[in-house]
Amino acid sequence: MKQVAYLGPKGTYSEIAARQAFDEAELVPHDSLETVVAAIESGEVQGGVLPIENSTEGSVHRTLDLLAQAAVTIQGELLLPIHHQLLGKGSSLDQITQVWAHPQALAQCRGWLADNLPHADQHAAPSNAAAAQFAASHAHAAAIASAEAADHYGLHVLAGNIEDDPHNVTRFVVVGKELSKPTGKDKTSLVCSLPHKAGSLYSLLGIFAQHNVNLNRLESRPLPEAVWEYLFYIDCDGHLHDPQVAAALKEAEAYAPFYKLLGSYPRTLEQRL
């Protein structure tokens, strides 16, 4: 059976995404996004899922940084609605003095926590499921996690859907080693840097415009080694095997000092820039 890596432990949103992305597969939890990617690179597993963007909080920086470096390919994407539950061993909020969660979940529930648990200490956990694991053995600690994590760790839902934005969605990418085949409704992702001259971003976008390739998304990230230089993450319509996309990518690769194709894969989102 195919083995698939995700950011564990059991009960994370990543596990839910992995189960949706792979019908029949053994799901292998990992401690970090780094080891998920390393397991795919080494062939230890045949695929994995990575959270890449949240509709409230923006990009998952570690995933963007890893994709720019690792010998892996995006093969698909999926959208997961995120509903955060406040989980605890007991049955009421009164005894809660600590809230544990991944920093992004704490940020997504900022308003609710300020209104309902203003005096509780907020603690960063490596994942929401790890926070649930902790809450399972500490009566005064609550965790922000999924409803699935409540089942896994024997916790009660102290408050449901506590996210500040009810339309909170996380986009995951499905990652593997081989390029996905064209389906006729694909998108292509790449990352590149820009030459040091005025108008270089406009010139880069012009390459896509000249070949009638629509852009879906553009995100800048500071380059770790060079202060205030940026990598640009670009999604465009079409598959690498489409002639116009191939022509645009060839020109972009020649134009950009750093260039990496991240993958071509079926698109599930309709966007236009």
Place this chain on the structure above:
Amino acid sequence: MKQVAYLGPKGTYSEIAARQAFDEAELVPHDSLETVVAAIESGEVQGGVLPIENSTEGSVHRTLDLLAQAAVTIQGELLLPIHHQLLGKGSSLDQITQVWAHPQALAQCRGWLADNLPHADQHAAPSNAAAAQFAASHAHAAAIASAEAADHYGLHVLAGNIEDDPHNVTRFVVVGKELSKPTGKDKTSLVCSLPHKAGSLYSLLGIFAQHNVNLNRLESRPLPEAVWEYLFYIDCDGHLHDPQVAAALKEAEAYAPFYKLLGSYPRTLEQRL
């Protein structure tokens, strides 16, 4: 004397930035970026500083979101090198079982913590200075904070400069109510959304190119109310009172469904897109 708001408590990088930005001023610590901005909007203080971008971690999302909404203007920017110290009451790492810091500082010291304190729990604090305050009364807790915070809270430096990236710099914006006067070496910041059609980002950037206005920075942020729509934060060369800049901004305002000028102010950074 002028009063200036910053994200406190005493000993934060924001306090250091506020002291550098305002020669003679009474510095007023606030609990959150929201109340810093509210104090400026209401006229309770005459200015403030907000962290906007870190060279390692990228943009400070709360600041971007606040600038898009609030009736305040960027009047200047400054760059502050960030050196994180591990601070504690004792003198050795051995007794440390908890590390407290702002989530962004935890992220910036991720590698060092994994190598040197792999078994310590990581706790999110509202600021690094708040973490230092906590560490001052808990022998087993260390805080990641500035050297200034060690002085403020009577702590020792258990390990110096623990940031993973030695070139870690945070950019702060100086914020007030009035537009800054032109200096001949200025930049202009704005935020806008894009019409829902193919090529709209390219068209927007084309407006600046046609008026020979160079772009310095472009950052996208998901719009909280509309899943997968984005706001674009743009910095360009020149002052609002320069004729080409004024012409480009007038066209951009007409083109964009949402548009807000964030300010024109002396630039301290040389960048080109």
